[in-house]
Amino acid sequence: MNRRTAQQGLKQVICISMVFIVLAPILLTLFAAFKTKADMVNTSPLLMPPVSRITFANFEKVLRDKYLLIGFKNTGFILVVSIFFNVLFGTLTAFILERFEFRLKKVILSLFFLGMLIPSFVTEIARFKIINGIGLYNTLGAPIVIYIASDLMQLFIYRQFISTLPVSLDESAMLDGCSYFSLFTRIIFPLLAPATATVVIIKAITIINDMYIPYLYMPKNKLRTLTTFLMNYANAQQGSWQKLAAGIIIIMLPTIVIYVFFQKYILAGIASGAVKE
């Protein structure tokens, strides 16, 4: 019994250390965000400023920045449109690849597989020309099209989920005179709701956090996203950590909130994507 208690104690110590390491950079940034310029020098970076000297001025400055709201709107718009099409195309493609046999199926499967294997960052060197050529450079269309076309993780999640649905379901629906289209819209799509929840949430986090595509394709001020807003804000605050710290905290918040509320779906999807490989 004593040994078990000791073991449990050791486990707790290890886990608490882990929590400490995870939270440290976030908390230290939060402390800085509450400090005045003078307190950045006068107080230890490891501590909150004394309660009487806590300032909200740094947060106020970020929240007053008109580009924050613009970034919020742009990110929201990109998010909603991309995810809508990701879900629509993802469910349809996965359903067909999982349930039908047809000519060219192998070719299509290998194309999707190729799409997942190709490293995304460097592909932009060639994709840039295409996006430019069809006039999407410096428009919200650029990230939207790229996210819909190239981010394919939803196929894993949907295919795995569909493979657990009994085929007899399709057959009986077809016998009842359903068309393929109504089989999909009335029966399959609603059954995929739990997988869709996972896809929506994981995609939302990926898109909010993406820096590279908006940075590369949308240099225009009016097209800032939450993440590129922070990059611009950081360049403008060169050297005054307390101001940048408030910006960091505010940009971190949306995904942390989503995670805290929906972590069940996220963790389920993360694992299923990998197990399939």
Place this chain on the structure above:
Amino acid sequence: MKSLEKQKLRFIVCALIIPMVLLIGFVVVPAFDLIRMSFTNWDGFSKNFDLIGFDNYRAMFKNKDLWLSLRNNAVYFFGHLIFIPIELMFAVLLTSRLRGARFYKTMVFMPYIINGVAISYAFSYFFSPINGAFNEILTMVHLEGLIRNWLSDPKIVNIVLTFVSLWRFSGYHVILFMAALQSLPQDVQEAARVDGANAWQMFRNIQIPAIMLMVDFVLFDNIRGALQVFDIPYVMTSGGPGYASSTFTLYTIDTAFKYSNFGLAATMAVAIMTMIVVIYLIQNKIIHGLILKGGEK
């Protein structure tokens, strides 16, 4: 029956046409276009360019900064490799009987979902030479002698950045290992426990074989991830000082978008793609085969 076949075909075509056009237009074509571009000296905007054969390839292999960048990628790879046993330990720990396991699971994965740019700035602050928390900690434990310019000393900058990468991505692997462990049937573990297996024996003889496939996946993910490290060095050091913390992907992107040498950049992109495909084939054909065979015994 014939009309049903026809209906099926129509459904397949209608459903797949747009996703296929997007996939081919924005993923497959660019990938092949990279290969074509790698034989040109295109600058990214002018209409004219020359075919220059293998000049870019020759230039790439001679480029010392690129080799330095690739060596930096290796630092990330080895850092994450060394961390796999620790990640495994956490996975075993968090799936064992543990008070607060749910809370710890939430915490272990949180770094992965946090905005990468935001956390890179947070770590820049943490390691900053002025008012930085890390130096303050060292001072507190009387190790002032160790204080360095963490982000501008070429000798250690990659290790510091790898630490940030570990902070961000280790939780992902812990969750993957946990999923693999949880897919292990409980009765097998229970039977072993009844037979008096201790924790180490359980781990060595039951849990490890069961999750070898996941270890295999994580190894591949490590290589792929290490080759593509981009945003942490980009935000924290821009690859500097000089090219001391540049990575292969960062160098490739800069070659194209900063120095307008799209031909050479495409060559480097082809090199990354080749490395990833070759590593995938090795992993899939050789290692995968060995593990599955080993499992059958």
